[in-house]
Amino acid sequence: MMRTIAEINDKINHNNAVVMTAEEVKAKVADVGITKVTKEVDVITTGTFEPMESSGAVINLGHTDPPIKIRRCWLDGVPAYSGFGAVDLYLGASCAAEVTDGEEMKERGGGHVIEDLIAGKSVRVHAQGQVTDCYPRANFETTITRDTINQFYLFNPRNIYQNFIVGVNGGDQPLFTYLGPLQPRLGNAVYSNSGAISPLLNDPDLQIVGIGTRIFLGGGIGYIAWEGTQHFPLQKRLPNHTPIGPAATLALIGNGKQMNKRWVRGCYFKNYGPSLMLGVGVPLPVLNEEVVVRCAVQDKDLVAPVVDLSIPRRVRPTFGLVSYTQLKSGKIVIDGKIVRVAPLASIYLSRQVAQELKQWIDAGKFTLTTAVASITKEGSFLPQDSWTKF
Structure with missing residues (x-):
């Protein structure tokens, strides 16, 4: 079965499109299967609400x-x-x-x-x-x-990491990091991604999203502008195509005058600095069965690396991979030790982003766009090393 975005938009404009959140689709696939969901559902909405410090606003006074x-x-x-x-x-x-x-x-x-x-x-x-x-x-x-x-719009160089790390501290002193405080001797662990409801983990090969894709950004309408900084689609991947660590990122743009403070919140990490909590939702049109196959991924099918941030190097040692099911249980095991774990992303508000975007589409307030270009699937992750002397 094949659909076009134009056909889906026509159904949206006539208020008879079937829209489900990613969480709802996963449950329905488990109940009735991929083929039936593909026939019944037109749009799948995803969402996340997490710190996105590589964000900012363009202002013309x-x-x-x-x-x-x-x-x-x-x-x-x-x-x-x-x-x-x-x-x-x-x-x-x-x-x-x-x-x-x-x-x-x-x-x-x-x-x-x-x-x-x-x-x-x-x-x-x-x-x-x-x-x-x-x-x-x-x-x-x-x-x-x-x-x-005059103008006030967000232009964010790097948002919605496709995946991220789990931070721990194997040292003897507390660390204050971009993931928040990490207690010594593996006293706690923090992860940042919302897992199976996160936008890019439901489109792991970036087949749906692209430059010009209309999205929910901060409670207003935004667009994907380009690949994000530190975009690394060549990250190692599982057989289900999802990455085992930080991978794709997106640059986003949207009108700040139309946004809602519920979805855009300044925050501060002790002894690290200020940042921005941001809600982003991405609609995925069900163009074919493959879209539903990728959206059927569960937290148990997704993993993230446990990284020791006490080592002051660019490449740090890891304690292996853990699933998002383990992370969301609130406890993981590292070297035989039970470690309490908490999300930096708000899982509750991530769900609410997907739900609000669904409501917009149901009401005919939000239609889909066809990407004008794909997000690159290539590109190396280049470091800077001080080997050259001038």
């Missing part, structure tokens, strides 16, 4: 009178990059505030400012300009909201 060519700028004390257009800025989600007014500011970063703008709150701007004949102004201070600036 609008010109002042007299005009200013901004070369240094702070939004609520967080530096924003200003090395391009005169009043264009890029605010990185993991950039930390430089101005500290107590503990609240100390733990504040770009992700918190992005959340505030999406929520409609006011943000303070302090800018310094390069004085030229056409841009004579040297300084500028104001307060902005999302409604008083």
Whole structure:
């Protein structure tokens, strides 16, 4: 059986498309089989809600009178990059505030400012300009909201890892990492991916998603813009095509003015820095039976490597692979020791992302797009080593 995206969109527009979340599809496949699900279901929705620190916002403030060519700028004390257009800025989600007014500011970063703008709150701007004949102004201070600036859109260089690691600490001292605190002597373990409901683990060969694919991004409509940074589709894979560690990533873009603060939240990792929790949902059109076969994957069929972050090297030792069924049980066994484990991704909110996207499609508010180009399946993962002397 074959469908086209145009046929599915026609059913969406007439409110008679059958949409199920990835979790619902897995249960139905177990009940009635692949072939019957393929015939009955038109769209499968996936979702995740997890930290995505390689995110940020493009902001155009609008010109002042007299005009200013901004070369240094702070939004609520967080530096924003200003090395391009005169009043264009890029605010990185993991950039930390430089101005500290107590503990609240100390733990504040770009992700918190992005959340505030999406929520409609006011943000303070302090800018310094390069004085030229056409841009004579040297300084500028104001307060902005999302409604008083021209463009405000998220452009995220690396989101939704196809898989990730499980972090542990085999050393003797606590570690404060991008996965949060790791207790010494294998005191705990943390994983970051939502497993079988995560978008790219349901399309492991990137056959459905591509450049131009419309997605749920932060509670608004977004698009896949390109491969993500550190995109590594050549990662080793299981027979079901899913990777055994970090693999594909995507660059995403979407209008911040349309997003919802429920799905975009600034966060802070103790002694590591600020980041951004972000909800992303990807619809998978059921074009053929192979789509359902890949979406039928269960947590027991997916694995992640247990990595010892106490070793200060790029390539760290591992304690082998564990399944997402084991991870979601709350305990794993490492070298004969039972280790408690917790997710950094919110499994509950990941499910809610997939559910909300399903509701949008059911209501005819969200249609599917055909990718204009594929995400590359090639590409090496290049390191930087200081062997060359100048």
